[in-house]
Amino acid sequence: DAKTTQPNSMESNEEEPVHLPCNHSTISGTDYIHWYRQLPSQGPEYVIHGLTSNVNNRMASLAIAEDRKSSTLILHRATLRDAAVYYCIPGAGSYQLTFGKGTKLSVIP
Amino acid sequence: NAGVTQTPKFRVLKTGQSMTLLCAQDMNHEYMYWYRQDPGMGLRLIHYSVGEGTTAKGEVPDGYNVSRLKKQNFLLGLESAAPSQTSVYFCASSYSVIRAGEQYFGPGTRLTVT
Numbered sequence: 001d002a003k004t005t006q007p008n009s010m011e012s013n014e015e016e017p018v019h020l021p022c023n024h025s026t027i028s029g030t031d032y033i034h035w036y037r038q039l040p041s042q043g044p045e046y047v048i049h050g051l052t053s054n055v056n057n058r059m060a061s062l063a064i065a066e067d068r069k070s071s072t073l074i075l076h077r078a079t080l081r082d083a084a085v086y087y088c089i090p091g092a093g094s095y096q097l098t099f100g101k102g103t104k105l106s107v108i109p
Numbered sequence: 110n111a112g113v114t115q116t117p118k119f120r121v122l123k124t125g126q127s128m129t130l131l132c133a134q135d136m137n138h139e140y141m142y143w144y145r146q147d148p149g150m151g152l153r154l155i156h157y158s159v160g161e162g163t164t165a166k167g168e169v170p171d172g173y174n175v176s177r178l179k180k181q182n183f184l185l186g187l188e189s190a191a192p193s194q195t196s197v198y199f200c201a202s203s204y205s206v207i208r209a210g211e212q213y214f215g216p217g218t219r220l221t222v223t
Binding site for chain 1: 113144149150151152153154157167168199201210211212213214215216217
């Protein structure tokens with residue numbers, strides 16, 4: 001699996017956009033990039049995934065660099081409910097999701 | 110739909126006792142997984158199943174056994190609990206190999222072994 005680098009923590013003001021970065025420079029050509037989040041005392045929750053093109057869904061947008069060595073999860077308007085640990089997981093097309101330590105997002109009212 | 114449910118939510122065991130954690134999903138998913146999460150750490154895969162009657166080892170399988178007798182259920186057993194197995198256990202499921210990275214998780218079981 002590709003190694004990932006994410007900031008340990010980030011802060012955002014409520015109702016402002018948030019850009020969560022992830023570096024995955026060793027990603028292979030067929031690896032998808034999945035993002036999950038884990039709210040306090042809950043199980044992880046699937047957010048979005050992509051391969052090469054940018055992707056949007058009701059929760060977030062995923063911007064993938066042209067060389068695929070990095071990606072950015074975009075929350076368009078952060079809410080208090082978005083405070084969570086966000087995990088970037090490249091190579092999650094097989095059975096095992098390799099969770100690192102992720103980025104802890106704090107949302108300030 | 111209930112999604113993925115786990116029973117029990119909390120449990121305290123003494124060293125050497127045994128127990129079974131039950132995971133159930135109502136999404137007709139083929140694949141099911143058991144993970145553990147230790148404080149401040151990411152999740153680690155214990156065992157997984159790619160279909161009814163099949164199981165396979167994940168990253169940290171020692172001390173655990175699993176069974177998948179019915180498609181909707183995946184059981185995790187601890188035959189002789191040890192303090193090192195104190196953790197939060199999460200079950201997950203996914204459709205198939207094409208969407209194996211899109212997993213749906215249960216709420217977790219918090220297990221303490223004293």
